Amino acid sequence: MPLNQSDQLSATFSALADPTRRAILARLSAGEASVLKLAEPFDMSLPAVSKHLKVLERAGLIERSREAQWRPCKLSAQPLKQVADWVEHYRRFWEESFDRLDDYLKEIQAKEIKHGRKK
Amino acid sequence: MPLNQSDQLSATFSALADPTRRAILARLSAGEASVLKLAEPFDMSLPAVSKHLKVLERAGLIERSREAQWRPCKLSAQPLKQVADWVEHYRRFWEESFDRLDDYLKEIQAKEIKHGRKK
Numbered sequence: 001m002p003l004n005q006s007d008q009l010s011a012t013f014s015a016l017a018d019p020t021r022r023a024i025l026a027r028l029s030a031g032e033a034s035v036l037k038l039a040e041p042f043d044m045s046l047p048a049v050s051k052h053l054k055v056l057e058r059a060g061l062i063e064r065s066r067e068a069q070w071r072p073c074k075l076s077a078q079p080l081k082q083v084a085d086w087v088e089h090y091r092r093f094w095e096e097s098f099d100r101l102d103d104y105l106k107e108i109q110a111k112e113i114k115h116g117r118k119k
Numbered sequence: 120m121p122l123n124q125s126d127q128l129s130a131t132f133s134a135l136a137d138p139t140r141r142a143i144l145a146r147l148s149a150g151e152a153s154v155l156k157l158a159e160p161f162d163m164s165l166p167a168v169s170k171h172l173k174v175l176e177r178a179g180l181i182e183r184s185r186e187a188q189w190r191p192c193k194l195s196a197q198p199l200k201q202v203a204d205w206v207e208h209y210r211r212f213w214e215e216s217f218d219r220l221d222d223y224l225k226e227i228q229a230k231e232i233k234h235g236r237k238k
Contacts, residue, residue, distance in 0.1 A: 077212030
């Protein structure tokens, strides 16, 4: 049964909540790779890496070719677009807080100049 | 102990992997609110809602005022900026796949025009 949009987003976020899985995606952003190749940088058993790949595959974040015998893994970025769209809604909040910090720093600097404490 | 950047990102993704918690953030994007107010739209006990709020608070996604007696919750968007920065790295992948779909649709349309099958 295909996931609805909210379930899909939950599955994506859940799959991304692990540094090894994010490292695997980063590696795949440089091109497709076999499970053996993907396992190399990690101090981890092959079954442990396979388990992470299954989580990524279920979330639709990677695809595994059924043709070649080495079954290369490939990044599948569509769920990440959904993440980008979701987070975009909140952009004004972090931009606002940077603006406030910026105003605060300008204010401090102005006071220092006024009081002749500028280097 | 403060989380390192990778742990912070994992905590954020993990907190976001739940539709109720995302709905709470969406509600808070309209302004601060009490736990009672936040609980209203959900068919959920107050302790269950409180548990979700604790997860969001630990991930730094909300702040709870200690001053007012009703302890309003407020959105804290800094971890979401980190999500936006992380996902940005993959933008070219979903844009590429849209471009490919677009090329394919144009190709089909061109063939239809050529064969006089256009409506």
